[in-house]
Amino acid sequence: MKTIIYIAGLYHSGSTLLDSVLSQYSNVLGLGEIYKQIIDGPNEICSCSNLPRNCIFWSYFYNDSICFPLSSSDVVSSYSRILQHINSNFPQYDFVVDSSKSHPFSMDMTFRNFRGLVYHTSQQEYRLKVIHLYRDPRSWVNSILAREHRSKRSLVGKFLFNPLFNRFARYFQWYFMHKRISKFLTIHNIDHLSVSYEELCFDSHLIIKNILNFLEFPSEISPINSISSTHILVGNPARFNKPFSNIPKYDSRWLARPFHLFDYIFSLLFSKMISQYVYPSSSDYYHADHD
Amino acid sequence: MTKSNIFFTVSTGLSVRNFFSSPVQNDLSLLSRDFNLIIITTPHLRHCFPKHLTVFPALHFKQNLLSRLFHFLMRVAFDSLYTTTTKSIIRKQPLVPSLKTSVTSFFVSIHPRSFTLYSFYRHLFSSSVHFLTSSIRSSYLNFNPKLVVSLNPLNFDEQLFTFTFSSITPTIGVVKSFDNISSDGFIPFLPDILCVWDTRMAVDSLNAYQISFPRVQIIGSPQFDDISVNFPFDNSHCLSPPVKILYCTNSPNIYPGDPIIASMLSDFAVTHNFQITIRLHQADNLARWHQFTNLPNVSLYAPHDVHHSPHTISASPQHLASLRHQISESCLVICSYSTIFYDSLSLNTPCINLGFDPEGIDAKYPITRADSFCHLEPFLTSPFVHTARNFSELFSLVSYYSTNSHSSSYSLQLQNFLRCLLPTNFNDSCISKLSNIISSTIYDDMSSNNVSSS
Numbered sequence: 060m061k062t063i064i065y066i067a068g069l070y071h072s073g074s075t076l077l078d079s080v081l082s083q084y085s086n087v088l089g090l091g092e093i094y095k096q097i098i099d100g101p102n103e104i105c106s107c108s109n110l111p112r113n114c115i116f117w118s119y120f121y122n123d124s125i126c127f128p129l130s131s132s133d134v135v136s137s138y139s140r141i142l143q144h145i146n147s148n149f150p151q152y153d154f155v156v157d158s159s160k161s162h163p164f165s166m167d168m169t170f171r172n173f174r175g176l177v178y179h180t181s182q183q184e185y186r187l188k189v190i191h192l193y194r195d196p197r198s199w200v201n202s203i204l205a206r207e208h209r210s211k212r213s214l215v216g217k218f219l220f221n222p223l224f225n226r227f228a229r230y231f232q233w234y235f236m237h238k239r240i241s242k243f244l245t246i247h248n249i250d251h252l253s254v255s256y257e258e259l260c261f262d263s264h265l266i267i268k269n270i271l272n273f274l275e276f277p278s279e280i281s282p283i284n285s286i287s288s289t290h291i292l293v294g295n296p297a298r299f300n301k302p303f304s305n306i307p308k309y310d311s312r313w314l315a316r317p318f319h320l321f322d323y324i325f326s327l328l329f330s331k332m333i334s335q336y337v338y339p340s341s342s343d344y345y346h347a348d349h350d
Numbered sequence: 351m352t353k354s355n356i357f358f359t360v361s362t363g364l365s366v367r368n369f370f371s372s373p374v375q376n377d378l379s380l381l382s383r384d385f386n387l388i389i390i391t392t393p394h395l396r397h398c399f400p401k402h403l404t405v406f407p408a409l410h411f412k413q414n415l416l417s418r419l420f421h422f423l424m425r426v427a428f429d430s431l432y433t434t435t436t437k438s439i440i441r442k443q444p445l446v447p448s449l450k451t452s453v454t455s456f457f458v459s460i461h462p463r464s465f466t467l468y469s470f471y472r473h474l475f476s477s478s479v480h481f482l483t484s485s486i487r488s489s490y491l492n493f494n495p496k497l498v499v500s501l502n503p504l505n506f507d508e509q510l511f512t513f514t515f516s517s518i519t520p521t522i523g524v525v526k527s528f529d530n531i532s533s534d535g536f537i538p539f540l541p542d543i544l545c546v547w548d549t550r551m552a553v554d555s556l557n558a559y560q561i562s563f564p565r566v567q568i569i570g571s572p573q574f575d576d577i578s579v580n581f582p583f584d585n586s587h588c589l590s591p592p593v594k595i596l597y598c599t600n601s602p603n604i605y606p607g608d609p610i611i612a613s614m615l616s617d618f619a620v621t622h623n624f625q626i627t628i629r630l631h632q633a634d635n636l637a638r639w640h641q642f643t644n645l646p647n648v649s650l651y652a653p654h655d656v657h658h659s660p661h662t663i664s665a666s667p668q669h670l671a672s673l674r675h676q677i678s679e680s681c682l683v684i685c686s687y688s689t690i691f692y693d694s695l696s697l698n699t700p701c702i703n704l705g706f707d708p709e710g711i712d713a714k715y716p717i718t719r720a721d722s723f724c725h726l727e728p729f730l731t732s733p734f735v736h737t738a739r740n741f742s743e744l745f746s747l748v749s750y751y752s753t754n755s756h757s758s759s760y761s762l763q764l765q766n767f768l769r770c771l772l773p774t775n776f777n778d779s780c781i782s783k784l785s786n787i788i789s790s791t792i793y794d795d796m797s798s799n800n801v802s803s804s
Contacts, residue, residue: 133727178553
């Protein structure tokens with residue numbers, strides 16, 4: 060039985076990086092944010108450096124007149140077709156990475172905004188393993204605000220997304236969305252591992268080893284340092300970096316920006332969650348020292 | 351050694367046909383080698399079962415006013431919590447407009463989206479039916495059931511019966527049709543295991559009830575158990591004269607335009623020299639088809655009998671067998687927003703969807719509201735079902751399909767499409783999967799009881 064590695068978490072949390080790191084292994088197929096691709100359509104170029112029509116994986120959906128283009132509001136059909144394509148034409152891959160994460164904003168109790176995760180939880184042909192990816196909320200909020208700064212918005216948009224309100228709202232978004240993802244994983248009894256972007260960058264070897272253990276990865280498989288098994292059509296532009304380095308590089312730009320009062324307040328408010336999930340190894344050291 | 355008893359609640363003819371008198375594969379009656387199957391059904395279905403099964407025609411429970419009120423409130427609270435595209439469309443433009451649907455829609459629109467309220471109503475309802483459930487339990491308790499299987503968990507009487515025994519025995523619910531959860535989904539007392547047809551329904555179950563595997567089991571569709579074995583790649587024989595076209599009507603309440611379209615098609619058939627078989631829906635009204643009985647190019651197939659209800663018609667194994675036979679003889683199937691799409695495509699026969707209302711019919715809402723129904727979306731967005739939006743499109747599609755066969759690559763793509771929709775039916779038989787779930791549930795329950803008693 061093949062395994063779906065689903066990367067859950069918030070956008071701008073390093074999911075494409077993790078997808079790329081895992082796809083270095085010859086039995087892992089990295090497909091990026093499948094859900095976003097189904098809903099919004101593909102980006103122009105795949106991480107294998109080809110157009111979607113020429114990509115060895117995605118061309119199946121874009122060249123065949125009978126296989127209508129994949130983009131659709133019918134998420135279940137599109138996911139089913141992708142999984143069937145993998146089963147029929149890519150039997151060499153035991154693991155498939157979907158970094159669709161969990162799309163935010165809806166506070167709906169039915170988790171209907173977790174549509175990629177809901178699909179994989181419901182299908183019964185593949186084993187599901189979820190990596191719940193965290194990122195330091197200060198780093199995450201600053202990354203989102205930097206993106207907002209670059210984006211062009213209308214007057215109303217500028218008012219709604221003004222930096223002060225946005226900073227305040229994003230911290231809450233970070234907290235509640237991660238809580239909701241944890242709740243979803245717990246009530247559906249899904250096999251999952253919590254990993255943080257910071258850990259992945261600062262303690263890469265150990266974290267990757269932990270992830271591989273969690274995935275019950277065959278020990279004889281080693282990274283091949285090529286992009287042959289990544290076909291990420293939607294994701295961070297960093298997916299084009301090649302060959303992928305074994306050691307992920309940390310995005311430290313937020314440290315160069317001035318700290319805001321909210322950064323201090325919320326890092327104190329969420330300190331328990333941050334130490335538990337974002338810097339768990341440092342909190343272990345802390346407890347070990349004091350024990 | 352005495353056999354354990356299993357209760358099956360059966361309220362629809364479709365369930366009888368799919369699980370107890372299927373013409374295409376083994377049915378659940380085979381379980382009777384190991385268990386006593388006791389059928390609890392409605393009075394009008396009591397004669398439809400194989401003779402060796404014990405049948406109680408008792409599935410009709412009368413509620414008091416209070417329980418009706420709480421049941422209504424539960425439904426309103428559920429509908430406000432769980433919405434789908436289909437439900438939103440039906441709420442604004444019901445399939446069969448009535449005062450009841452209008453009142454329900456109004457209350458749904460003003461009711462708060464509160465799970466606490468829903469649970470509260472459920473508690474009130476279960477208290478209000480206490481006397482009813484105690485009398486049901488006392489009537490059947492001497493059978494000492496090891497399992498209760500509801501073959502249509504959305505039916506109120508089946509829900510009540512299952513709920514009555516849920517405290518003393520495991521329960522299984524088997525959803526009976528593609529659109530059951532996405533267009534309704536109201537199951538206030540969930541069974542321990544909910545069996546669904548495909549991943550789409552499993553996703554719906556997660557959204558509606560917050561349950562997933564192992565409480566939700568995908569078993570496939572019982573009426574398509576032979577899909578992988580009997581998929582015909584070559585249908586060219588259907589194009590040899592006289593070319594036949596199958597026209598399947600819908601319920602007159604849902605699509606009143608059928609006779610007008612059939613009339614235009616029969617005129618077209620005379621000029622183009624092909625035969626039309628008009629297959630009436632089991633709920634169709636024979637009176638509106640009298641004008642077609644003596645037309646030269648039209649044959650009318652009416653599975654009706656004055657003594658039978660739509661449920662007893664669909665309970666007959668002949669009903670499905672005749673449909674299959676008619677489809678496989680035809681070069682084309684025409685229907686309107688119907689799950690006949692599945693039957694047609696599973697026999698590699700092209701399908702045209704009637705996506706328009708002919709002029710002169712008295713329909714309150716347009717049939718095109720069904721374009722976005724969740725369970726039909728995969729077909730309507732696929733290249734395998736063509737929607738005709740007017741008569742000229744319909745005639746040009748009919749002309750094309752009555753003279754052209756499709757390529758083998760098309761057939762292969764169609765099979766892949768069906769494999770995506772119903773993968774379980776390609777891998778294993780639905781009936782055998784359900785039988786395994788029933789057996790394992792009983793044995794698991796017995797072993798856990800033994801452990802707890804020891």
